[in-house]
Amino acid sequence: MTAKVVTITSGKGGVGKTTAVANIAVALASRGQKVVCIDGDIGLRNLDVVMGLENRIVYDLVDVVEGRCRLRQAMIHDKRLPELYLIPAAQTRDKSAVSPSDMVRLCDELRPECDWILIDSPAGIERGFRNAIAPADKVLVMTNPEVSAVRDADRVVGLLDAEEKGPASLIINRLNPAMVKRGDMLSVEDVLDLLAIELIGIVPEDENVLVASNRGTPLALDGKSRAGQAFQNIARRLMGESVPFLDLETHNLLQRIFAGRK
């Protein structure tokens, strides 16, 4: 096994990165992949609660980096799926406790043991972001169809290009098809025109996302909700499958995607 390292980032906070990491991880693991998630948000850890693993933390990322435990000991096994693990962030430290080269070293150690390493990047473009992208083979930029989120996503896409971590792929989260239809929300096409990067997922606004995080059981586990399905589709696209986008989008867009944007 040689894992692919995928980092999810956004610039702006609150667009849904952590939910996405939890759900894409669950979706990959439910397809028989071995997945390790790393919470890169040191000091503000959250991936553990979204995944429902908060009560099982003994060691964290900083313990590994500072040599207080072995990597294996910090990997919490998610019992709902045979091959899903979480390395939680430290809650009482800050981002400077870890360096980009620590992250590269840690991921290199993990690579032979799993199929996917998913890193949840903190918001912002400072140290935590640098840590999260350093080991990445592929970066997914997440945005909402909203001016501030799109602007920040553009900034991040530019930084990724400059760091030679591009081209990034885009996830548009919280799309409300009814608002798009009446012209009060940027459409998928609008956002793609503005950001000019490849699309890997469209996640519709869905109340079930909040219900799932209340319970600590990621949506993609049952896969019946629209959002859960969208995350399943992202996982399949990461695995190289060509999956049509959910029918939230216009005919034009579908044509455009199948016309083979690189």
Place this chain on the structure above:
Amino acid sequence: MSPLFGRRRSASSAKERLQLVLIHDRTDLTPAELDILKDDLIATISRHVEIEPSAVEIRVAQEGRSQRLVADIPLRSNARRRTH
């Protein structure tokens, strides 16, 4: 998908505003700086050939993620020059 007649829908304002903001974010070029650039360009070109300063247009065009500075500089025709 085109919005109803009448009131302009907010998504198109969002897109237009973002288009402008992203150009400035990506290029570090503000509208004021673009105006100064335009004046410099007019002055330089006017030293070599007669142009119509009021008709000069300069803008940043997008091609994917790259920006291109596009200038449209109409020359004064010979006929017109003779009438001066």
